[in-house]
Amino acid sequence: MRIFDPHIHMTSRTTDDYQRMHAAGIRAVVEPSFWLGQPRTSLGSFCDYFDSLLGWEPFRASQYGIAHHATIGLNPKEANDARCREVLDVLPRYLAKDRVVAVGELGYDSMTPEEDAVFAAQLELAAEHELPALVHTPHRDKLAGTRRTLDVVSESALEPGAVLVDHLNEMTVGVVAESGAWMGFSVYPDTKMDEHRMVEILRRFGLDRMIVNSAADWGNSDPLKTVRVAEAMLAAGYTDDDVDRVLWRNPVEFFAQSGRLELPDTEAPELVGAGATFMGNSVLRGARD
Amino acid sequence: MSASTTDDALAQVASDPDSVERHFAAAARVAAREGRDGDAAREALLLALPGRAAEVVTRLTHLYAHGDAAERRAVLLALPALDAPDRSSPIADAALPIVRDALRTNDTRLVTAAVGPYAAAHLDDDAWRQAVLKVLFTGIPVENVAGLAERADGELARMVGDYAAEREAAGRVVPPDARTVLALARSQHPPVTRPARAD
Numbered sequence: 001m002r003i004f005d006p007h008i009h010m011t012s013r014t015t016d017d018y019q020r021m022h023a024a025g026i027r028a029v030v031e032p033s034f035w036l037g038q039p040r041t042s043l044g045s046f047c048d049y050f051d052s053l054l055g056w057e058p059f060r061a062s063q064y065g066i067a068h069h070a071t072i073g074l075n076p077k078e079a080n081d082a083r084c085r086e087v088l089d090v091l092p093r094y095l096a097k098d099r100v101v102a103v104g105e106l107g108y109d110s111m112t113p114e115e116d117a118v119f120a121a122q123l124e125l126a127a128e129h130e131l132p133a134l135v136h137t138p139h140r141d142k143l144a145g146t147r148r149t150l151d152v153v154s155e156s157a158l159e160p161g162a163v164l165v166d167h168l169n170e171m172t173v174g175v176v177a178e179s180g181a182w183m184g185f186s187v188y189p190d191t192k193m194d195e196h197r198m199v200e201i202l203r204r205f206g207l208d209r210m211i212v213n214s215a216a217d218w219g220n221s222d223p224l225k226t227v228r229v230a231e232a233m234l235a236a237g238y239t240d241d242d243v244d245r246v247l248w249r250n251p252v253e254f255f256a257q258s259g260r261l262e263l264p265d266t267e268a269p270e271l272v273g274a275g276a277t278f279m280g281n282s283v284l285r286g287a288r289d
Numbered sequence: 290m291s292a293s294t295t296d297d298a299l300a301q302v303a304s305d306p307d308s309v310e311r312h313f314a315a316a317a318r319v320a321a322r323e324g325r326d327g328d329a330a331r332e333a334l335l336l337a338l339p340g341r342a343a344e345v346v347t348r349l350t351h352l353y354a355h356g357d358a359a360e361r362r363a364v365l366l367a368l369p370a371l372d373a374p375d376r377s378s379p380i381a382d383a384a385l386p387i388v389r390d391a392l393r394t395n396d397t398r399l400v401t402a403a404v405g406p407y408a409a410a411h412l413d414d415d416a417w418r419q420a421v422l423k424v425l426f427t428g429i430p431v432e433n434v435a436g437l438a439e440r441a442d443g444e445l446a447r448m449v450g451d452y453a454a455e456r457e458a459a460g461r462v463v464p465p466d467a468r469t470v471l472a473l474a475r476s477q478h479p480p481v482t483r484p485a486r487a488d
């Protein structure tokens with residue numbers, strides 16, 4: 001079983017997690033840039049964070065046999081702080097980098113005019129850089145926020161198929177399914193979504209454009225939730241191929257729109273540990289280009 | 290936005306050096322589509338930069354500071370070519386701050402790229418010995434250190450000897466690479482025998 005976790009904040013996780021993830025079959029991740037809990041107050045701290053998502057974190061992941069990619073963007077919470085707006089000016093530099101597979105995560109927090117402006121500007125940047133966009137839905141006022149998100153997307157230059165709308169639940173999945181955008185589900189130990197509800201949603205809406213992630217971060221979360229969903233799917237009668245589709249091929253298809261995925265050859269025998277660092281050949285550069 | 294081919298990018302950088310930032314970021318993807326090597330494409334872009342050494346080093350420093358890990362590594366790998374004596378204006382030791390930055394990281398890809406022929410030619414003795422020690426500590430194969438036989442000296446032998454003794458005292462294995470460096474440093478330059486005190 002090979003698993004791609006398309007939304008996980010590895011910066012907040014330990015190397016023990018990388019080890020457990022690899023042992024459970026996780027071979028590739030996407031780490032969206034986001035809020036760090038402690039608000040940032042200057043451009044420099046954003047740049048250091050983005051640099052670590054493109055430098056230290058992929059290095060750390062590679063030592064455990066996991067391919068690491070990032071999405072880069074100004075998150076909606078900090079879009080409301082005038083001191084963070086300068087981030088928009090440096091984004092083009094980051095959106096040109098290898099392994100940046102989308103702009104994100106974008107979307108709404110409190111649905112302010114500032115969030116509107118920053119969201120629309122970044123969808124524009126995504127179109128210019130030929131990148132898809134990862135958009136989350138707000139925690140509060142979720143259905144209205146999801147509708148407003150889809151309106152902004154439909155007014156942008158991006159096709160719905162180039163947008164992944166994340167953190168969906170039973171209330172919000174329907175409008176996104178109709179829009180043609182990809183549907184993302186964050187499976188958490190308590191809130192948002194659990195693996196059994198997830199399987200029920202797959203049963204109702206099918207496997208098309210369906211993407212599952214752990215969204216693990218510095219809060220109460222579990223980096224193996226993708227694996228739990230795979231197990232729940234098998235227990236509910238789905239086939240190995242169905243599991244591979246939802247937990248590998250779907251996220252690969254979405255992020256391959258960037259032309260910048262660097263996936264391991266999941267068929268080949270792999271090198272893990274110190275040796276892998278020096279053997280670049282376990283990664284197929286630009287395989288999806 | 291990005292050049293369609295590596296050759297287009299090289300021509301643009303030669304006439305408009307400001308374009309190097311975006312070409313350098315996209316170079317590995319463009320090269321992969323052409324079946325070319327990404328590191329070699331990035332080196333060619335740097336060699337295409339017009340201007341005297343000071344100007345070239347300013348651009349290198351900027352590319353390194355704004356680069357992802359692969360771009361930083363490519364800058365480090367290109368330093369010997371940019372310093373080649375047949376260049377009209379070799380960079381000499383002006384790019385050493387980049388090497389020092391890479392040696393402060395814990396990313397073994399960057400440390401490996403930093404201990405090449407450019408460091409062997411320009412890095413001062415103290416920093417160079419610390420770099421060799423870091424190579425041993427981080428498990429980078431020691432054959433990546435350029436000029437090891439020429440630069441290994443008595444002080445390096447002492448440092449690696451202490452490192453080996455510390456490992457042995459802790460009941461840990463002394464890596465074969467440490468023994469290799471030790472043998473090399475001792476054979477090149479026998480340890481300095483301290484003069485007996487006069488009093």
Ligand SMILES: [Zn+2]
Nearest residue numbers: 032034105215
């Ligand atoms: Zn997130």
